[in-house]
Structure formats: structure tokens, C-alpha cells
Amino acid sequence: MAAQLMQKTLPNLDFPVLSYINSLFTSSDADPADDPVGSFIRPLLESESTVPPADVDRVCAEMDALWLKLTGAEQARAERGPAKLEQALDMRRQELKSKRQVVTQVVDVASVVKARETQVNLKALEKAEAKLKAKLEKRNARSLYEGSKLMQAQQSKKSYEELFLEVNPLQVIGRDKGKSKDIHLENIDLNFGSHRILSSATLTLPFGRRAGLIGRNGIGKSTLLRAMALREIAVPQHISILYVQQEVVGDDTPALESVLQADVxxxxxxxxxxxxxxxxxxxxxxxxxxxxxxxxxxxxxxxxxxxxxxxxxxxxxxxxxxxxxxxxxxxxIDADSGPSRAAELLAGLGFSKQDQDMPTKSFSGGWRMRLSLARALFCKPDLLLLDEPSNNLDLNALAWLEDYLQTWPSTLFVVSHDRSFLNAVATDIVHQHGERLDYYKGNFAQFYATKSERAKQQRREYESQLQYRQHLQAFIDRWRYNANRAAQAQSKIKILEKLPELEPPEEDDVVTFKFPETDKISPPLLQLSDVDFGYSKDRLLLKNVNLDVGLDSRIGLIGANGAGKSTLLKLLIGELQPIRGQQARNGRLRIAYFAQHHIDSLDLTVNSVAYLQRLFPGLTEQQYRSHLAAFGITGMTSLQLIGTLSGGQKSRVSFAVLSMQRPHILLLDEPTNHLDLEGLDALMDALNRWNGGVIVVSHDSTFIHTVCKELWVCADTKAEKFYGDVDEYKKIIVSGNKTMRPSQV
Incomplete structure (x- = not known):
């Protein structure tokens, strides 16, 4: 209430001041002896020339009453009566005395400062700062879950069916005939807490187009999609919306029936x-x-x-x-074809006929995310919103999804950092940056070429205009006070005043990753010889695996989920032991392992600097911050709680941890998930410059093609070398030739 009164009177008041005032009036241990209205709030209002005195008195009276009500100080004041000074004070005499001192004495700055310091109530100041610190810590704790609060707030109160019908009322079916399903919204303002996401932006999505939304980590892409999904951005009501938001809740419902139930x-x-x-x-x-x-x-x-x-x-x-x-x-709505369409979607995403009849609770989190994607595709909304769909798919399912979405009949708006996926699917690219949205025709490759050319042109125009301004200013400075050239100088001044304000072109964020050069050790480093592995002896997952890893290795593991790619990495690091065969490892070898669910291993309650200090003690804070900066965690970001960072920023912290281990070999399980385009470029460049060995499990075709020198396919209990590139492998998947053995290609 107090903060609202202040904000209404001073709408431009800084947030920390509002937060401080609110903490005073909401604290459970407020001291009745304090007088925040007279000591802080009234001087603050009186210092603003734009606030009328009447408003100052009114606001102070209301807040004083609120303070008395909060602390119960009104009764205490009445019992205490008016405060009395121990000695009478003659204000006029004090004023004359101070004037004489100003005239006759030299001011001692040190004594003045000391006097001012003694006038501060240090205990009250310490108490206020402690309250503000507690308030900020509480806000940081809440912000751990702020990234998904828009959807969670709704889901905590409403079921999927209720939320679906609220966003897409049943009454709108059949009423969209003759209405345009193009989306064109102007002057969009979108905030995430105190952070501005969009400011007077324009959102344009023509019906039937497939737009990819790109931008750096933390810019607010997922926030934009959530706001659209809940119609917090005013998408027309006759346009149905569906957003793939989270994995399906596991219960006894068969997978096929779960997909059918998605279309409420x-x-x-x-x-x-x-x-x-x-x-x-x-x-x-x-x-x-x-x-x-x-x-x-x-x-x-x-x-x-x-x-x-x-x-x-x-x-x-x-x-x-x-x-x-x-x-x-x-x-x-083509209801009769529902079961066949649902079965086709599940089959494309890797569900066998037997899997489709299994209850949803029997699937892991990754497979439940596939179910969620199948449910969204089955509903065939006018506007389908996908947030990093490739993060939960293997290369097989991703190849099928790319092929399927190329014939998607309605509007698709997808957040993705997978260049290959965007090249295959997108017809338009929307670039979110600087609180606005820029639009480009074509897929990602065309966007990149157009953006680069546009940036060069903007740079040339800026430099040309800047040079012209400098030429005018030089002429003015030289001849302004010359009688013969004064008229010409005045003319140049008028020309200079009419020129538009110059804004330098926006510079792209430059991110660099750096892994420390590893020391040489003699081979063999890491080997698997005739290894068999299974979680039970009667069901082997891998048979007769032979793999030799050296400092020059650049191996990419591809194949369907569940084929044993992550299991193979765990065998290499020694987390799992083979049932048969030998597992050899150099005694001096250091291995760094980037797990697929690496975020689970991070401590979300501390900042990045404190986290590194705990794992690798002995360095200064500046050294930790410099190391984090080498992975794009710069400035105050390194002092934020890890839980408040975006997914891509958490990945960068994990890479910084790997680097501190000074490994000889990196084992990376889906390292591209959550990283933005700049982070992906930095990671690929760092791995190509590094002198250690790399084994990577990834679905990102561009990443595999850039980093890996050889591909190994895990399928049918085998892990064998694939004599081709990743594009050839995807063609085999799309064409349905899944029976061909990797060694036959």
C-alpha cells in the first residue's frame, strides 16, 4: 500500500527506493519508535519540484496513519505525550552564530564530514540495510522459479482441459470462416518482472508461415511464447493456440489415448x-x-x-x-481420422505399436516430452508454439519432425538454436533483440546472409554520415568567427542542426569459449575392447564394442534414444562396468564429463563465482570471474544466483567447471541444448582449437558436421563407425531405410 502511494505520486521513482519503502511497511518487526515518514519519505517528496505541497501533506498523512496502524505506535505516542528538549533552543541565535562562523572561520572539511557522520543513526541504517538485504534474498529465491511462473500459475489452479478451453473456447469452432488468421499486433510492451522484454514492438505472423524465433540467451524468447499462449498478448480469439509447455504427467492412460485426449x-x-x-x-x-x-x-x-x-x-x-x-x-475437425493420425505421429516420434499401448507413467521424462509434442501436433491448432523442440529428440526423431513440419498447414512459431532444423523448417526468421522484433524472409542461412549484408550497409551509412558531420563541424569551428565566412558558417550550423541523430549500428555479442591446452600423455589413453553391457544379463544393450580414444579423437555418437549412446559414455568414464570385455584407462588421464541433465548437478542457491570457489578453492575472486568471462558469464551475471540464470547461461557455467578440471578428453552428452547461436559458435570454435580428445552425443547437425571427424552409430546393440556424414544418415532415416547396417553405407 505504501509503495503504491509513492509510485502514484512519483511514477518515475527508482525500484530500489520503492522496495525499501515497501520493506519498511510490510516488516513484521517494525519499531514503533521509528518515524520513516518524517525522516525519509517527506524530505524525498519535498525535494521533487513536480509534487505539489498539498499532495505531499496528503501522502504523508496517509502513510503516517498506515505506519501507526502497523506498529501500534499511536497509543504509545499518546501515553508518552509531546517530546521535550532537555534545553531550550534559540533558533535565531543559532542561525546568527552559524553565519558568523562562515564569515570569520575557514571551514575544516574533515571536521564537517566527521560531524555529518556522527549525525547518522548507524543502528537504524544497519537495520534498514538488513531488511533490504533480506527482501532482496527473498526475491532471488522466488526468481528461481520465475522463468515458468506464467504457465505454472495457471496450471496450479486449472487442469489441462480447463486451460485449453479457456485459451481456445469451444464456441469458436466453425466461426472463423471468412476471418483472417494472420497475426499483426502493434505497440506490444512485455515485461518479465522489472526486466523489459519488448517495447512498442510489432508482432507479425502471416497464416501458413513457419517462423523461427532466435535471439541470445536471456533475451525473453520463452517469455514471449508463454504470453502468447495465455493470450496476455492479444492474439485474436478465433485463432486457436497450443504451446508445448512441459512433459505429460504419467498415469495409467495409454500413450495413444493420451494423444487423442489432447484435442479437448x-x-x-x-x-x-x-x-x-x-x-x-x-x-x-x-x-x-x-x-x-x-x-x-x-x-x-x-x-x-x-x-x-x-x-x-x-x-x-x-x-x-x-x-x-x-x-x-x-x-x-476430422474427428474420425483421429486414431490413425495419432498412431502415425507416435510412430514418427519413435513409439512402436507396443509402446503406444503402454501407460504414460512407464515412460521416462524425455519420452513424455515426445508425447507432449505428439499431442500438440495432433490438435492441429491455427498457431503452434514450440520452444526448443529439438532438445528432447534424437537425430532419428528430429529428422522425421523436420520432414513432417515442412507440410504443416497452419502457422508455426518456434524457438530454436539448431541451424539445421531452422534451415529445413523455417520460411521466416524473427530476430528478437534490443526490445524489438526484426523480420527476415527465408530460412536461417538466408537470414544470416541478409543480416550480415544489412549490418555492413548500416555501418557504411553510419561512417559516411559521421564523416559528413565531422566535415561540417570542422568548417564551423574554423570560420565561425571570421567576418568573411560567418554567413557560410551559420549556414553549415543550420544544416548540422537539421541532420538526424546518429545511432551507431548495434554490435553483435562476441562470445568466446576457451579450454586450457592439455599436456601430452602417451597412448593408449582410453579403450573399450570387446565390451558387452546390459542392465540385466539377459537383455544386453551393447555387444562387442571396440573403441579407442586419443587426444586427436573427434567422435560423434548418433542414433535413436535408448540405443546406448549415453551408456557408452558412462562406460568410458567408468561410471558403469561392462559385463564382458576390457575397459582400459591411462592412469594420468583426466576426463571431464558434460551430462545431458547437467543442470541437476549445479547448486542453484549460490552464484557462479561462489560455486567455482567451492569446487576449486585457492584462487582470488577476480580470477574466478575472469575464468567465467571466458565462457560468456561476464559482469554482474557472475554474481547472480545460478538458479536465476537462463538455461544457456547455466550451460556456460557447466563448461567453465569442465575447463577448470584441465581435462585430456571431453565427453559431451547433448552439449548444444539451451545454448544460443553465439554460444554454439563459441563452443564449436573452442573445440576445434583445443588439443584434447572429444566424444560428443548430439542431435545438432551443424555442430556434428563442424566438430566431429568421424561418426559412430548406436543401433541394434551395436556401436559401429558410419562411413558417411550426418546429412546422409538423416536421409536414410527419412526414407525409412532403417534396416541398413551402418557398416553397409
Missing amino acids: HRSRLLAEERDLNEQISALEREGEERAAHAQTASEDEREKVHAELRKAERKKDDAMGRLGEVQRLLVE
Whole structure:
């Protein structure tokens, strides 16, 4: 309440001041002896020339009453009575005395400063700072979950069906005929807490286009999608929206039925169709019984029965009319083909016929995310929102999804940092930066070329205008006070004043990763010889694996999820032991392992500097910050709680931890997840310059092609070298030739 009064009076008041005032008036241990209104708030208001004195008095009176009510100080003041000074103070004499001192004495700055210091109530100041610190810590704790608060706030109160119908009302079905499904919204302002995401931006998505949304980590791409999903951004009501937000909750529902239930419109209409058919059948039976009874009834009873028959007939006609409307809507949404479409989607995402009949609770988190994606695709919304869909897919499923989305009939808006995926799917690129959205026609490769050329042109124009300004200014400075050239100088001044304000072109963020050069050790470093592994002896996951890793190795592991790629990495680091075969490792070898779920290993309650200091003690804070800066964690970002960082920033912290281990070999399991384009470029460049060995599991075609010198495919309990590149492998997947052995290509 207090902060709202201050903000209403001074709308431009800084947030820390508002936070401090709010902490005073919401604290449970407020001291009745304090007087924040007189000591802080009134001087603050009076110092603002734009606030009328009447408003100052009114606001102070209201806040003083609020303070008295909060602390119970009103009764204490009444009991205490007016405060009395120990000695009488003659204000005029003090004023004359101070004036004489100013005239006759030299001011001692040190004594003045000392006097001012003694006038500060240090205990009160310390108490206020402690309250503010506690407030900020509490806010940081809340911000651990702020990234998903928009969706979680809704989901904590509403089921999937309720939220679906709220965003996409059932009544809008069939009412979009003749209406444009293009999205064009102007002057969009979007905030995330106190952080401004978009300012007077324009959102344009023509119907039927597939737009990729790109931008650096932490810029607010996911926030924009969530706001659209909840219609906090005013997307027209007749445009249906679906957002792939989280993994499916596991229960006893079969996977296929879970996909069918995702289309709430279809489920509701089918349920209503069943109810109407049952109602009509019941009315028909009731009518037959009443008609038979009327034949044997008396004259008076017969008239009454006929009236009831007419009433039942009207109910039946109403039900028949509604049934016809429901069946028409079911035809419009193609309800009959639902089971076959759902089965096709699940098969494309890697679910076998047996998997489709299994309950959702039997699947892992990654497979539940695939179910969530299948549910979204099945609903066929007018606007489909996808946030990093490739993060949860293997290369096989990703190849299928790219092929499937190329024929997507409605509007697609997808956040992705996978260049290959954007090149295959996107027809437009939306670049989010500087609180605005810029639009480019074509896929990512065309965007990159256009953006580079546009940046060069802007730089040339800026330098040309700057040179012209400097030429004018030099002429003015030289001849401004020369009588013969004064008129010309004045003319140049007018030209200079009319020139538009110059803004230098926006510089791209330059991110560099750096892994320390490793020392040489003699081979063999790391070997698997005739290794068999399975989590049970009767079901082997890998058979007869032979792999030799050296400092010059650049190996990419590809294949379907569950084929044993991550298991192979765990065998190499010694986390798992083979059932058969040998596992050899050099005694001096240092291995750094980047796990797929690396965020789970981070301490989200401390900042990045403190986290490194705990793991690798002995360095100064500046050394830790310099090391983090080498991975893009710069400035105050290194002092934020890790839990408040974006997914890409958390990945950068993990890479900084790996670097501190000074490894000989890096084992990377899905390292590209969450990294933005700048981070991906930096990681690829760092790995190519590094002199150690690399084994990587990834679905990012560009990353694999750039970093890896050889590919190994995990499939059918085998891990074998693939004699081709990643594009050839994807063609095999798309063409359905899944029976071809890697060694046969």
C-alpha cells in the first residue's frame, strides 16, 4: 500500500527506493519508535519540484496513519505525550552564530564530514540495510522459479482441459470462416518482472508461415511464447493456440489415448454426441411407451398423454438439432481420422505399436516430452508454439519432425538454436533483440546472409554520415568567427542542426569459449575392447564394442534414444562396468564429463563465482570471474544466483567447471541444448582449437558436421563407425531405410 502511494505520486521513482519503502511497511518487526515518514519519505517528496505541497501533506498523512496502524505506535505516542528538549533552543541565535562562523572561520572539511557522520543513526541504517538485504534474498529465491511462473500459475489452479478451453473456447469452432488468421499486433510492451522484454514492438505472423524465433540467451524468447499462449498478448480469439509447455504427467492412460485426449474439442464433442444419442434413444422409448398407454387410456388421460408426447417430441427435436450441429463440427475437425493420425505421429516420434499401448507413467521424462509434442501436433491448432523442440529428440526423431513440419498447414512459431532444423523448417526468421522484433524472409542461412549484408550497409551509412558531420563541424569551428565566412558558417550550423541523430549500428555479442591446452600423455589413453553391457544379463544393450580414444579423437555418437549412446559414455568414464570385455584407462588421464541433465548437478542457491570457489578453492575472486568471462558469464551475471540464470547461461557455467578440471578428453552428452547461436559458435570454435580428445552425443547437425571427424552409430546393440556424414544418415532415416547396417553405407 505504501509503495503504491509513492509510485502514484512519483511514477518515475527508482525500484530500489520503492522496495525499501515497501520493506519498511510490510516488516513484521517494525519499531514503533521509528518515524520513516518524517525522516525519509517527506524530505524525498519535498525535494521533487513536480509534487505539489498539498499532495505531499496528503501522502504523508496517509502513510503516517498506515505506519501507526502497523506498529501500534499511536497509543504509545499518546501515553508518552509531546517530546521535550532537555534545553531550550534559540533558533535565531543559532542561525546568527552559524553565519558568523562562515564569515570569520575557514571551514575544516574533515571536521564537517566527521560531524555529518556522527549525525547518522548507524543502528537504524544497519537495520534498514538488513531488511533490504533480506527482501532482496527473498526475491532471488522466488526468481528461481520465475522463468515458468506464467504457465505454472495457471496450471496450479486449472487442469489441462480447463486451460485449453479457456485459451481456445469451444464456441469458436466453425466461426472463423471468412476471418483472417494472420497475426499483426502493434505497440506490444512485455515485461518479465522489472526486466523489459519488448517495447512498442510489432508482432507479425502471416497464416501458413513457419517462423523461427532466435535471439541470445536471456533475451525473453520463452517469455514471449508463454504470453502468447495465455493470450496476455492479444492474439485474436478465433485463432486457436497450443504451446508445448512441459512433459505429460504419467498415469495409467495409454500413450495413444493420451494423444487423442489432447484435442479437448474433439473429446468434448464426442462425449456430447454420445450423450445426445442416449438422450434421443431414451426419448424414443419413452414415446413408444406413452403411445401404447394412450391406446388403452380414458379420454381425459389420453389428452394428458398426448400433451406429454408433444413435449417429449419437442425435446427430441431439440436434441436432434444439436446432434446434427455436433456431427457437423466433428466433420470439420476430422474427428474420425483421429486414431490413425495419432498412431502415425507416435510412430514418427519413435513409439512402436507396443509402446503406444503402454501407460504414460512407464515412460521416462524425455519420452513424455515426445508425447507432449505428439499431442500438440495432433490438435492441429491455427498457431503452434514450440520452444526448443529439438532438445528432447534424437537425430532419428528430429529428422522425421523436420520432414513432417515442412507440410504443416497452419502457422508455426518456434524457438530454436539448431541451424539445421531452422534451415529445413523455417520460411521466416524473427530476430528478437534490443526490445524489438526484426523480420527476415527465408530460412536461417538466408537470414544470416541478409543480416550480415544489412549490418555492413548500416555501418557504411553510419561512417559516411559521421564523416559528413565531422566535415561540417570542422568548417564551423574554423570560420565561425571570421567576418568573411560567418554567413557560410551559420549556414553549415543550420544544416548540422537539421541532420538526424546518429545511432551507431548495434554490435553483435562476441562470445568466446576457451579450454586450457592439455599436456601430452602417451597412448593408449582410453579403450573399450570387446565390451558387452546390459542392465540385466539377459537383455544386453551393447555387444562387442571396440573403441579407442586419443587426444586427436573427434567422435560423434548418433542414433535413436535408448540405443546406448549415453551408456557408452558412462562406460568410458567408468561410471558403469561392462559385463564382458576390457575397459582400459591411462592412469594420468583426466576426463571431464558434460551430462545431458547437467543442470541437476549445479547448486542453484549460490552464484557462479561462489560455486567455482567451492569446487576449486585457492584462487582470488577476480580470477574466478575472469575464468567465467571466458565462457560468456561476464559482469554482474557472475554474481547472480545460478538458479536465476537462463538455461544457456547455466550451460556456460557447466563448461567453465569442465575447463577448470584441465581435462585430456571431453565427453559431451547433448552439449548444444539451451545454448544460443553465439554460444554454439563459441563452443564449436573452442573445440576445434583445443588439443584434447572429444566424444560428443548430439542431435545438432551443424555442430556434428563442424566438430566431429568421424561418426559412430548406436543401433541394434551395436556401436559401429558410419562411413558417411550426418546429412546422409538423416536421409536414410527419412526414407525409412532403417534396416541398413551402418557398416553397409
